[in-house]
Amino acid sequence: MNKVIIPRPENSQPAHAFWFDRKNYVTINFAVHKPKDVKVDIQVDKMILYCKNDEDEEIYNELYFYDNIQRHDSRERVYDRSINFLLRKYKPNFAWPRLQKNPEKPMWIAVDFDNWRDWEHEEDDGKEECENYLSMIQEMGSKKGPAPDMGDLSDSD
Numbered sequence: 001m002n003k004v005i006i007p008r009p010e011n012s013q014p015a016h017a018f019w020f021d022r023k024n025y026v027t028i029n030f031a032v033h034k035p036k037d038v039k040v041d042i043q044v045d046k047m048i049l050y051c052k053n054d055e056d057e058e059i060y061n062e063l064y065f066y067d068n069i070q071r072h073d074s075r076e077r078v079y080d081r082s083i084n085f086l087l088r089k090y091k092p093n094f095a096w097p098r099l100q101k102n103p104e105k106p107m108w109i110a111v112d113f114d115n116w117r118d119w120e121h122e123e124d125d126g127k128e129e130c131e132n133y134l135s136m137i138q139e140m141g142s143k144k145g146p147a148p149d150m151g152d153l154s155d156s157d
Contacts, residue, residue, distance in 0.1 A: 004041040006048045012060035018112035019099045024092045028085040040076050044068045064101040
């Protein structure tokens with residue numbers, strides 16, 4: 001797959017981007033109303049998005065990722081009001097504290113708090129919860145009393 005050359009148009013503006021992090025991938029949603037002429041270049045360390053919106057305004061976003069991605073296993077999908085990117089992380093189970101390499105965040109990038117989840121400690125918390133549950137079950141089993149009297153139960157329904 002050859003690199004796509006997408007030059008930055010002189011009078012372009014960036015689309016607002018909302019992103020969230022997961023264990024194996026990063027999702028970015030660019031808010032563009034009725035995108036057309038969409039061109040995308042996804043590389044291991046950066047991406048470029050070019051398109052026009054419903055008012056023929058040129059949109060251009062260039063983004064250097066916080067960490068590398070697997071470009072052949074990353075995709076974009078164009079919808080009526082957005083362009084969504086699913087970027088497969090090169091290092092799974094590695095949290096990205098920010099979307100881009102540069103710590104200075106541009107105004108057009110925001111965290112998608114509706115989809116954000118602190119997954120880093122999910123397995124640990126679940127493991128601890130499971131161990132607590134197992135110890136509770138074992139503790140209950142060691143405090144067995146005499147078997148309950150079931151003489152009042154009959155065989156009829």
